Amino acid sequence: MHRRKINIAVDGYSSCGKSTIAKGLAKALGYTYIDSGAMYRAVALFALRSGWITAGEINEEQLKKHISDIVITFKTNAQGEQETYLNGEKVEREIRSLETANGASRVSTLPFVRRELVRQQQLIGESKGVVMDGRDIGTVVFPDAELKLFLTASPEVRARRRFDEMKARGEHPLFAEVLANVKERDLRDTTRAESPLRKADDALELDNSEIGIDEQLQWAMEKYHTLTAQNEQH
Numbered sequence: 001m002h003r004r005k006i007n008i009a010v011d012g013y014s015s016c017g018k019s020t021i022a023k024g025l026a027k028a029l030g031y032t033y034i035d036s037g038a039m040y041r042a043v044a045l046f047a048l049r050s051g052w053i054t055a056g057e058i059n060e061e062q063l064k065k066h067i068s069d070i071v072i073t074f075k076t077n078a079q080g081e082q083e084t085y086l087n088g089e090k091v092e093r094e095i096r097s098l099e100t101a102n103g104a105s106r107v108s109t110l111p112f113v114r115r116e117l118v119r120q121q122q123l124i125g126e127s128k129g130v131v132m133d134g135r136d137i138g139t140v141v142f143p144d145a146e147l148k149l150f151l152t153a154s155p156e157v158r159a160r161r162r163f164d165e166m167k168a169r170g171e172h173p174l175f176a177e178v179l180a181n182v183k184e185r186d187l188r189d190t191t192r193a194e195s196p197l198r199k200a201d202d203a204l205e206l207d208n209s210e211i212g213i214d215e216q217l218q219w220a221m222e223k224y225h226t227l228t229a230q231n232e233q234h
């Protein structure tokens, strides 16, 4: 049966497993997966490399002047994984560092950065069939998304997941530092003036602290099937 394509928004706190569920959905449905956080990370990497982010401040003037020089694209590698490119250079590894994560959280508070990335994200979503994860997808980027999911998990569970991921990449993080970073980003993401992280009124919420990936994906697929079956009856 041919089903009309929809857009799916997956929002939630950092390290909440958003990308795992979003990628799983995209694969199962043959949709395009877009990691909007990677776009904020790429902007941060560009700004860090240009020396525009220091401990105390961001050189907003320079970043604003050069925002349209930042071209972010995604390509799928031989293993079928999506990788992020900044001006044609593969930066998938670089954008996952703690330094870039912190930079991303900071540049994402700037209205002109959000405006530009939201514009690009909405263009990608025009043809439908997109699963996008982030913080403001259900509220700002795709307020009309047919399916909106909002994931939560405790800070400790999320820090443990990020800690394990970093160790698996051969890094030597300190758990306390990773936990502090998760909490710091939660605070910034939820309290910033511009598009703070919040659940859209029509989003379906799932706390995944205690449940595994297969179960989460099953939950999301059930929501998708219920919705599309309803749409077909109308």
Ligand code: DC
Binding pocket: 014, 015, 036, 037, 038, 040, 041, 101, 104, 105, 106, 108, 133, 134, 135, 136, 137, 185, 189
């Ligand atoms: O999901 P992530 O950890 O890769 O996101 C990196 C940062 O970018 C995070 O601190 C919040 C910000 N972000 C945002 O403000 N809006 C989005 N749609 C996605 C990410």
